[in-house]
Amino acid sequence: MFMCPAFLHRNELMEKKKLDVFKKRLEERQRELRHNVTRTEQDGRAADQDTAQDIADRASSSYQKEFLFSQSNSERQTLQMVEGALERIREGTFGECISCGTEINPKRLEAVPWTRHCIACQEKLEQGVLNQDTGT
Ligand SMILES: [Zn+2]
Numbered sequence: 001m002f003m004c005p006a007f008l009h010r011n012e013l014m015e016k017k018k019l020d021v022f023k024k025r026l027e028e029r030q031r032e033l034r035h036n037v038t039r040t041e042q043d044g045r046a047a048d049q050d051t052a053q054d055i056a057d058r059a060s061s062s063y064q065k066e067f068l069f070s071q072s073n074s075e076r077q078t079l080q081m082v083e084g085a086l087e088r089i090r091e092g093t094f095g096e097c098i099s100c101g102t103e104i105n106p107k108r109l110e111a112v113p114w115t116r117h118c119i120a121c122q123e124k125l126e127q128g129v130l131n132q133d134t135g136t
Pocket residue numbers: 097098099100101102117118119120121122
């Protein structure tokens with residue numbers, strides 16, 4: 001297929017603009033998650049002190065701590081993925097599946113900008129066929 005160079009150039013500029021939008025969204029999410037992770041850690045420590053003061057509240061407090069812990073764990077994981085995506089923007093590999101190199105579906109990327117796998121690899125991952133650490 002014949003491609004006019006001017007069109008190609010304009011297309012590249014559009015790509016850069018789109019990339020900037022993703023970058024801004026990711027940086028915002030990064031700030032938010034960093035803030036949440038720190039706050040949750042502080043809440044966890046506060047819950048610790050409450051337990052020491054009132055034994056009757058121990059059960060609910062440890063439940064709360066567990067909840068906060070699992071919440072901060074998943075936020076920490078997302079934060080790592082967001083940071084990885086920002087790194088891929090810098091490297092120029094953003095939007096490619098880290099496992100097979102295929103371009104990730106734009107709608108998928110739009111919904112979850114820090115996604116690392118194309119749908120095919122994500123399915124393999126969920127089935128346990130693909131090693132999560134491949135390519136990192
Ligand atoms: Zn893939």
